[in-house]
Amino acid sequence: MKVILQLLLTVFLISSCSKNDPEPTTPSNVDDDLAGPISRPQSGYGADGKYTVAKVSFPSPLYNGKNVTIFYPKEINSPRPTIFYSHPYGGEESSYNIGLYEFIAKKGYVVVFAPYPTTGVTIDERYSTLWESFKKAVTDYPNIIDTSKVGFMGHSFGGGASFALAHKGFIDEGWGENGRFIFTMAQWYAHQITDEDLQSFPANTKLITQVYDDDVTNDHRLAIDIFKNINISNSEKDFILIKKSVLPTYTYTAEHTLPNTQTAFDAYDYYGIYRLLDALIDYSFNGSAAGKNVALGNGSAEQITMPSYNGQALSPLEVTDNPTPAYAQSKYQFQCSSINNPRIGNCK
Incomplete structure (x- = not known):
């Protein structure tokens, strides 16, 4: 079993990183314009914040030779609300998704990035590395x-891990008494989380689950299972599907690697992910009604509407509280009914 799983993980790493450039393009070394014809928002949710990005690193407690990095707003003089980020397989370097971390810090919040080994360790050891970091x-x-x-x-492996890690943080440590949320993207198998655990999240927990229509890596049923079985009310969670948009000169893709700053850093990062995260933070931590309408609007125009270019609108977000899989499991590399899924009994 372990050998089979290790082979699968190796294949996943290759497929996930096959589009990566040798020297990834990041927001720190590109012009203000993103890839594609649509620029980042200039105001409102999703617009860059006013703070300067600072960071501090320390040696990982369990991953020898690697550092954990904390991105934070340089101008702060008191502790700030914090997001704990769990990366996908192969995303051990913060450059893989640096745009996201910098966006969070610019908005005045903190994000902790913790690397874990892609190969050579067990899933439980990866979870431990994240948690101890x-x-x-x-x-x-x-x-x-x-x-x-x-x-x-979290994204992919990190998306699946975020539920067990959040449960530890919220229940065992009491983190988030004044605001809690989980935001998962293209989720992989969720380990170390039982049905009983899923029914014990604190009442103030919010959830956004995102899947991507062009993803051929992770079966959407994995995300659907957790979304339907967690004890968060429909008013405090949304399941969001992003579809690609084809413009005459550029295609905004909704592949497994959304979001990142290596294959493409474009309007989908800002409007499809950063905007909703920004609003979810505002609602979860500040009680903003406007934030809820954008992040958890249950299909509101403010939530689903994407920008236009020359009169052609990008595909709107598809939002539901009752998600169903659109494709057969055979589309995906990591299928819900795989023997490697600890929640195989929840596949439909």
Whole structure:
């Protein structure tokens, strides 16, 4: 079993990173314009914040030779609400998704990025590496991290891991008493989380689950399972599908690697992900009604509407509280009914 799983993980790494440039383009070394014809928003949710990005690193407690990095707003003089980010397989370097981390810090919040090994360790060891890194960040940097307002965010493997990690943080540590959320993208298998655990999330927990229509890596049923079985009310969670948009000179894709700053850093990052995250933070931590309408609007125009170019609108977001799979499991590399899925009994 372990050999089979390791082979699968290796294949996943190759497929996930096959589009990566040798020197990834990041927001720090490109012009103000994003890839494609649509620029980043200039105001409102999704617009860049006013803060300067600072960072501090420390050695990973369990991953020898790697550092955990905390991105934060340089101008702060008190602890700030914090997001704990769990990356996908192969995303061990913060450059893989640097745009997201910088966006969070520019908005006045903190994000902790913790690398874990892609190969050579078990899934439980990866979870432990993430958790111990987050714990050490909290212990060592109380002047930066405010644990009373906390979000967990992750992509692919990190998306699946975010539920168990959030449960530890919210239940075992009491983090997030003044605001909690989970934001997952293109979720992989969720380990270390039982049905009982899923029914015990605190009442103030919010959830956005995103899947991408062109993803051929992770079966959408994995995300659907957790979304339907977690004890968060429909008014406090939304399941969001992003579809590609084809313009005459540029295609905005909705592949497994959305979001990142290596294959393409474009309007989909800002409007499809950063905008909703920005609004979810505002609602979760500040109680903003406007934030809820954008992040968890249950299909409101403010939530689903994407920008236009020369009169052609990008595909709107598709939002539901009752998601169903649109494709057969055979479309995906990692299928819900695989023996490697600890929640195989929830596949439909």
